[in-house]
Amino acid sequence: xxxxxxxxxxxxxxxxxxxxxxxxxxxxxxxxxxxxxxxxxxxxxxxxxxxxxxxxxxxxxxxxxxxxxxxxxxxxxxxxxxxxxxxxxxxxxxxxxxxxxxxxxxxxxxxxxxxxxxxxxxxxxxxxxxxxxxxxxxxxxxxxxxxxxxxxxxxxxxxxxxxxxxxxxxxxxxxxxxxxxxxxxxxxxxxxx
Amino acid sequence: xxxxxxxxxxxxxxxxxxxxxxxxxxxxxxxxxxxxxxxxxxxxxxxxxxxxxxxxxxxxxxxxxxxxxxxxxxxxxxxxxxxxxxxxxxxxxxxxxxxxxxxxxxxxxxxxxxxxxxxxxxxxxxxxxxxxxxxxxxxxxxxxxxxxxxxxxxxxxxxxxxxxxxxxxxxxxxxxxxxxxxxxxxxxxxxxx
DNA sequence: TCGTTATTGGACGGATCAGTCCGATACTCT
DNA sequence: AGAGTATCGGACTGATCCGTCCAATAACGA
Numbered sequence: 001x002x003x004x005x006x007x008x009x010x011x012x013x014x015x016x017x018x019x020x021x022x023x024x025x026x027x028x029x030x031x032x033x034x035x036x037x038x039x040x041x042x043x044x045x046x047x048x049x050x051x052x053x054x055x056x057x058x059x060x061x062x063x064x065x066x067x068x069x070x071x072x073x074x075x076x077x078x079x080x081x082x083x084x085x086x087x088x089x090x091x092x093x094x095x096x097x098x099x100x101x102x103x104x105x106x107x108x109x110x111x112x113x114x115x116x117x118x119x120x121x122x123x124x125x126x127x128x129x130x131x132x133x134x135x136x137x138x139x140x141x142x143x144x145x146x147x148x149x150x151x152x153x154x155x156x157x158x159x160x161x162x163x164x165x166x167x168x169x170x171x172x173x174x175x176x177x178x179x180x181x182x183x184x185x186x187x188x189x190x191x192x193x
Numbered sequence: 194x195x196x197x198x199x200x201x202x203x204x205x206x207x208x209x210x211x212x213x214x215x216x217x218x219x220x221x222x223x224x225x226x227x228x229x230x231x232x233x234x235x236x237x238x239x240x241x242x243x244x245x246x247x248x249x250x251x252x253x254x255x256x257x258x259x260x261x262x263x264x265x266x267x268x269x270x271x272x273x274x275x276x277x278x279x280x281x282x283x284x285x286x287x288x289x290x291x292x293x294x295x296x297x298x299x300x301x302x303x304x305x306x307x308x309x310x311x312x313x314x315x316x317x318x319x320x321x322x323x324x325x326x327x328x329x330x331x332x333x334x335x336x337x338x339x340x341x342x343x344x345x346x347x348x349x350x351x352x353x354x355x356x357x358x359x360x361x362x363x364x365x366x367x368x369x370x371x372x373x374x375x376x377x378x379x380x381x382x383x384x385x386x
Numbered sequence: 387t388c389g390t391t392a393t394t395g396g397a398c399g400g401a402t403c404a405g406t407c408c409g410a411t412a413c414t415c416t
Numbered sequence: 417a418g419a420g421t422a423t424c425g426g427a428c429t430g431a432t433c434c435g436t437c438c439a440a441t442a443a444c445g446a
Contacts, residue, residue, distance in 0.1 A: 024217075027219055051404065129368075156376035
């Protein structure tokens with residue numbers, strides 16, 4: 001019944017997210033968005049409601065996809081502390097590559113709009129706590145494996161890791177020198193011992 | 194000769210910075226700025242050139258004032274590692290207070306405009322390296338005082354501290370719980386031992 | 387008093403913006 | 417063939433934006 005959608009909503013969301021990620025919410029015009037999403041203005045409003053609605057949807061999309069990666073890594077068959085290190089090293093690699101030096105989408109969104117946008121900042125908090133839970137499981141496993149210190153409780157260490165990861169993503173914007181960032185990772189990881 | 198300026202340029206810069214800090218560059222309208230700065234549109238363009246010029250000036254202003262605080266703390270007569278902890282605790286206090294939960298101005302600016310603004314991102318890098326130098330001196334002193342580990346070179350530790358401080362400022366936006374943030378500070382500081 | 391500079395407020399231009407609406411067309415199922 | 421939906425492009429609205437310009441006024445020094 002009726003003509004089917006010609007574009008994939010998830011793909012369009014991904015494109016839109018990349019536009020917001022690169023330009024910010026305010027700076028991204030509707031024209032920028034529809035061009036990148038490869039849909040017409042009419043389809044845009046029909047499917048996504050408004051620029052602001054779309055923005056919130058891209059945050060949900062990011063939480064759905066990006067945090068799934070971190071959570072997924074927790075199930076890899078390797079020592080927990082190695083998985084943690086790998087997650088940090090991947091972050092460094094992303095910040096070193098000019099094409100992906102955009103930091104964390106959630107952080108960027110929080111900076112730009114959380115101040116005047118309740119809905120967006122709630123999503124930011126949600127994303128962070130998902131990250132925290134993922135790290136928490138890894139830390140607990142690391143303790144059982146005897147590779148992580150008992151000097152701090154697991155949740156404190158998990159929060160420390162989320163915080164540190166964000167710090168590295170911020171630093172990467174100013175200091176894209178690979179070795180410097182790896183040094184920071186080394187010090188950060190040593191705190192777990 | 195001629196009528197003297199009636200407003201203080203530094204004060205106006207401070208007001209403008211607060212507007213940008215709270216709303217972001219794009220979202221801050223000229224009307225918002227002139228209202229907060231308490232000058233007319235004509236005086237605005239006469240003195241500050243353009244919105245963008247003013248923006249860059251506020252970044253310089255921030256670097257001039259805020260990093261001076263950190264650098265100044267280095268000369269306090271107290272054990273270096275205690276000074277470092279105090280700096281972190283002050284950051285936590287700022288993030289816990291709803292009125293000052295705005296993170297680091299440099300970071301916010303970098304997130305919003307660094308992607309399409311060379312001049313702003315250079316300033317961001319400058320600010321970060323000033324912070325790094327301040328922490329470097331503290332770390333070196335802390336080592337001489339025997340309170341900081343020799344396991345890592347001083348510059349790596351200084352970078353680690355800058356990174357961690359930024360991480361805490363980011364986390365504070367999602368997690369404003371005081372105790373959680375203090376826990377992160379504790380773990381962070383333990384890495385120096 | 388006179389020249390110089392600072393300040394103001396408002397009018398104005400040119401551009402861009404988000405969002406609405408409509409007519410034409412294309413696709414799919416019954 | 418016909419009903420139902422998707423898509424498109426473009427015209428349009430109303431608002432907002434940054435920035436320019438100008439005439440009037442106010443404060444200073446000589």
